[in-house]
Amino acid sequence: MDDIKNLILDKAKERFERFGYKKTTMDELSRDCRISKRTIYVHFNDKEELFNNLMLREFYKARQMLFDGMPEVSDPLEKLVQLIKTATVFFNEDNFLIKLFNADETLCSASMCKKYSSMLSTDIIAMASDIISEGKKQGKFRDVDEKVIAHAEVKLFQAFSCMDFPQEKVRQDYYTDVLVDFIVNAIVKKK
Known part of the structure; x- marks a missing residue:
């Protein structure tokens, strides 16, 4: 470009x-x-085409950032934690993307926001679902429906991303750790 x-x-x-x-x-x-x-x-050609190009650029940028934030790790639990932490940092640093991800109608029409929010959510759900599936195969995660759990993770993440974090990064880290703890305890096999 x-x-x-x-x-x-x-x-x-x-x-x-x-x-x-x-x-x-x-x-x-x-x-x-x-x-x-x-x-x-x-x-x-027009404002709509410009907006669509912007949405696609931001979608691919977010996708790349999430993939880049996932190191080559074989441990699915570590991958899942890294995905959550990377997504939290990335989205909380980009107000535009958080508005898009949460389909905020102050950004655009309901149908436009829903379309791009759905694309982003679907992609993140697929990533998380693959990680959970791998964790199940390795016997580290309970036998859960990975798509349902991944969907729930995204919804929890969206709820957390709407929270007004205090400006100190320490508080954002605290809330991220709470989210990670909740998700991990929901899917990890108990010994």
């Missing part, structure tokens, strides 16, 4: 996050980018 297109998407992300889809105009975006509106239209 070229520099101008990324600049437009970066500025659009800031504007959509702050004002939402409806209140963002191409005129304002061209001023933010310090380029002509015509230049924006060279890259995007």
Whole structure:
């Protein structure tokens, strides 16, 4: 993707996050980018296409960040914990993505938000489900329905991501540890 297109998407992300889809105009975006509106239209046919491109870029960025945060570890429990911790840090650092993930209608229309939130949730559920399945095969996790548990994990994560954490990172870490503890104790086989 070229520099101008990324600049437009970066500025659009800031504007959509702050004002939402409806209140963002191409005129304002061209001023933010310090380029002509015509230049924006060279890259995007309209605001909806621009928004869709932004959503896809952010979706793939989140996906890559989650995969990159998962080291080559054979222990499924360690992988699951790492997934939860990486997702918590990543999403809490990006207000736009957390709005998207939680289908916040201040960001965009209900149908648009639901579409992209669903894509993100489905991807995370698949990752967690694969990890749980591997843990079951290795005899480390109880015989649970990995898709149901992964779905519940995502819903818990969404609930935690909506919490107003105090600014200190220590508190965010505390809540992340509580979430990890809850999930781990729900699926790990008792000795």
